[in-house]
Amino acid sequence: MSAPHDTSRSRLRDTRADPVVLDRRDGPWGEVVLRRRGDVLEIIANGCFLMDTSDGRSERRLVDAALAALGERPAPRLLIGGLGVGFSLAHAATQPRWGRITVVERERAVVDWHRAGPLSAISARALADPRTHLVEADLISYVNETSVTWDALCLDIDNGPGWTVTDDNRGLYTPAGLASCARVLRPGGVLAVWSAEPSPEFEGSLRNAGFQQVRTEEIPVARGVPDVVHLGVRPG
Numbered sequence: 733m734s735a736p737h738d739t740s741r742s743r744l745r746d747t748r749a750d751p752v753v754l755d756r757r758d759g760p761w762g763e764v765v766l767r768r769r770g771d772v773l774e775i776i777a778n779g780c781f782l783m784d785t786s787d788g789r790s791e792r793r794l795v796d797a798a799l800a801a802l803g804e805r806p807a808p809r810l811l812i813g814g815l816g817v818g819f820s821l822a823h824a825a826t827q828p829r830w831g832r833i834t835v836v837e838r839e840r841a842v843v844d845w846h847r848a849g850p851l852s853a854i855s856a857r858a859l860a861d862p863r864t865h866l867v868e869a870d871l872i873s874y875v876n877e878t879s880v881t882w883d884a885l886c887l888d889i890d891n892g893p894g895w896t897v898t899d900d901n902r903g904l905y906t907p908a909g910l911a912s913c914a915r916v917l918r919p920g921g922v923l924a925v926w927s928a929e930p931s932p933e934f935e936g937s938l939r940n941a942g943f944q945q946v947r948t949e950e951i952p953v954a955r956g957v958p959d960v961v962h963l964g965v966r967p968g
Contacts, residue, residue: 757841790951790959791819797961798884798924807831808883813871818855825858838870875912884922892927893934910941919968929957938964
């Protein structure tokens with residue numbers, strides 16, 4: 733794992749409140765912790781802050797940007813990489829245009845926190861939606877092995893292409909990883925990648941991987957650099 737640094741997901745936290753650990757697990761990729769700070773729930777991995785429930789605008793924008801890029805395609809199929817605190821899934825489930833909604837999460841602890849823990853307050857309705865399918869798997873392995881295709885692939889498993897949660901995740905942003913993402917997208921399908929900061933280098937990687945209409949949408953935050961969504965379209 734790379735060295736921790738501030739990401740916009742932590743900028744709205746009430747740092748005056750002491751965190752209370754609600755659950756701590758050791759998994760295949762290290763330690764994951766769910767803790768409460770005031771009214772906010774936080775996920776910590778191997779001592780590094782990942783995300784919390786203080787906002788969620790950028791996670792929802794990840795889904796909105798992908799849907800808008802698909803135009804009027806009927807009942808598009810959505811694959812969400814990373815359950816996180818559930819904002820992306822919960823938002824997608826409120827949108828009747830989506831057809832099948834698949835979310836891939838590798839951490840059993842995170843799944844448990846959503847199924848029968850504090851995060852169920854965000855995701856329970858979405859998980860009960862008949863369009864939703866939750867897959868417990870490593871996203872990279874899943875994308876490499878599945879024969880299913882989607883219209884949109886929304887990735888939110890790292891703090892960005894330049895700061896991955898684990899070293900294994902770096903492969904997702906390489907030419908081979910992006911080729912795998914393109915393979916599971918239908919012609920004209922959209923790849924949307926959340927990041928805590930803009931990455932011109934990643935825009936170049938998307939173009940080099942054959943994606944078209946590459947662009948970056950910024951989501952303003954309370955302070956600091958904006959969150960962004962990187963977008964690219966698989967050629968038709």
